[in-house]
Amino acid sequence: xxxxxxxxxxxxxxxxxxxxxxxxxxxxxxxxxxxxxxxxxxxxxxxxxxxxxxxxxxxxxxxxxxxxxxxxxxxxxxxxxxxxxxxxxxxxxxxxxxxxxxxxxxxxxxxxxxxxxxxxxxxxxxxxxxxxxxxxxxxxxxxxxxxxxxxxxxxxxxxxxxxxxxxxxxxxxxxxxxxxxxxxxxxxxxxxxxxxxxxxxxxxxxxxxxxxxxxxxxxxxxxxxxxxxxxxxxxxxxxxxxxxxxxxxxxxxxxxxxxxxxxxxxxxxxxxxxxxxxxxxxxxxxxxxxxxxxxxxxxxxxxxxxxxxxxxxxxxxxxxxxxxxxxxxxxxxxxxxxxxxxxxxxxxxxxxxxxxxxxxxxxxxxxxxxxxxxxxxxxxxxxxxxxxxxxxxxxxxxxxxxx
Ligand SMILES: *Cc1c(COP(=O)(O)O)cnc(C)c1O
Numbered sequence: 001x002x003x004x005x006x007x008x009x010x011x012x013x014x015x016x017x018x019x020x021x022x023x024x025x026x027x028x029x030x031x032x033x034x035x036x037x038x039x040x041x042x043x044x045x046x047x048x049x050x051x052x053x054x055x056x057x058x059x060x061x062x063x064x065x066x067x068x069x070x071x072x073x074x075x076x077x078x079x080x081x082x083x084x085x086x087x088x089x090x091x092x093x094x095x096x097x098x099x100x101x102x103x104x105x106x107x108x109x110x111x112x113x114x115x116x117x118x119x120x121x122x123x124x125x126x127x128x129x130x131x132x133x134x135x136x137x138x139x140x141x142x143x144x145x146x147x148x149x150x151x152x153x154x155x156x157x158x159x160x161x162x163x164x165x166x167x168x169x170x171x172x173x174x175x176x177x178x179x180x181x182x183x184x185x186x187x188x189x190x191x192x193x194x195x196x197x198x199x200x201x202x203x204x205x206x207x208x209x210x211x212x213x214x215x216x217x218x219x220x221x222x223x224x225x226x227x228x229x230x231x232x233x234x235x236x237x238x239x240x241x242x243x244x245x246x247x248x249x250x251x252x253x254x255x256x257x258x259x260x261x262x263x264x265x266x267x268x269x270x271x272x273x274x275x276x277x278x279x280x281x282x283x284x285x286x287x288x289x290x291x292x293x294x295x296x297x298x299x300x301x302x303x304x305x306x307x308x309x310x311x312x313x314x315x316x317x318x319x320x321x322x323x324x325x326x327x328x329x330x331x332x333x334x335x336x337x338x339x340x341x342x343x344x345x346x347x348x349x350x351x352x353x354x355x356x357x358x359x360x361x362x363x364x365x366x367x368x369x370x371x372x373x374x375x376x377x378x379x380x381x382x383x384x385x386x387x388x389x390x391x392x393x394x395x396x397x398x399x400x401x402x403x
Contacts, residue, residue, distance in 0.1 A: 210238060
């Protein structure tokens with residue numbers, strides 16, 4: 001497609017893009033030519049893939065593919081309506097019951113994405129007289145949900161329990177409800193949210209406790225049950241959000257909690273009410289994925305063993321993988337701190353040219369001067385692939401003068 005001459009109505013967009021180009025942080029989408037696998041092809045180049053959230057290799061597991069095909073043949077490709085009109089299929093209910101049992105909660109509702117689950121839930125359960133206490137590094141979908149709720153947003157410093165408590169104390173005489181919310185795993189640094197301490201605080205002040213386990217689902221806790229299981233906080237967290245789009249390998253988000261929470265969301269969560277439900281293939285895929293989580297814990301062990309190996313080697317090579325002026329990773333999310341946005345983007349491009357796909361991340365996604373490469377391990381990477389990636393990191397960093 002050739003570009004038409006710019007229309008003055010959208011000139012501000014062109015100007016903003018020019019500014020990104022000047023800063024060196026403008027990007028083009030990389031296009032995957034085959035499957036989301038440890039070695040695959042982006043833009044026609046074979047790369048070791050360290051950019052995917054396909055933690056357990058389920059996105060292309062033959063059993064999930066088969067489940068999707070069987071469901072498609074039996075039930076078609078689309079659900080035809082929103083859940084509340086005519087789009088609730090038996091298989092949607094089967095998936096929700098499966099997740100509720102897995103998470104050891106009363107009930108579960110699935111949304112079209114994790115983003116929709118967070119934004120739809122936070123905006124539905126609070127109103128403008130209420131308060132949200134949110135970690136400064138919480139995901140964009142939580143922030144959007146908080147804004148949509150019109151509640152007052154109080155941001156506490158990253159994982160700073162004392163700061164969160166101070167804010168709760170300041171609000172003690174306010175009649176509105178309070179919601180304490182944290183990511184279970186923070187997506188840019190890979191550190192674990194203090195779900196245990198925040199839950200205790202929420203309990204003490206009578207606040208609602210909510211956790212977004214997008215990067216913890218399938219990664220933390222027994223069989224990947226998430227951060228609440230990791231901390232042994234069953235029954236202490238009112239609302240658990242998870243995603244079906246990362247370790248589970250397909251697409252979707254879910255909310256777990258009490259019967260009344262879920263029934264309320266049926267009636268008030270806008271993505272549930274106003275956007276069509278998943279195709280049956282997605283629900284069937286996710287059911288098969290939870291079976292695998294239950295039956296093959298060795299996948300999660302491989303994920304962690306790859307993580308420890310890769311992070312240990314990066315440290316040995318002298319890379320800054322966080323922990324000094326940025327949080328220390330505790331999960332397969334591996335930040336390699338570079339500093340300036342332009343340098344991180346250049347590093348990422350050079351790695352790609354040498355056959356390693358690892359995302360460059362710059363301001364505003366991470367703070368200024370904390371730009372980085374983010375590498376994510378999966379259970380399916382072989383030691384040889386990881387060694388080759390490490391050798392490439394070493395060689396390219398030396399050439400670019402990064403470390
Ligand atoms: C990825 C992510 C989401 C969104 O999940 P999707 O299913 O991709 O929409 C929400 N919260 C966090 C912390 C995430 O990392």
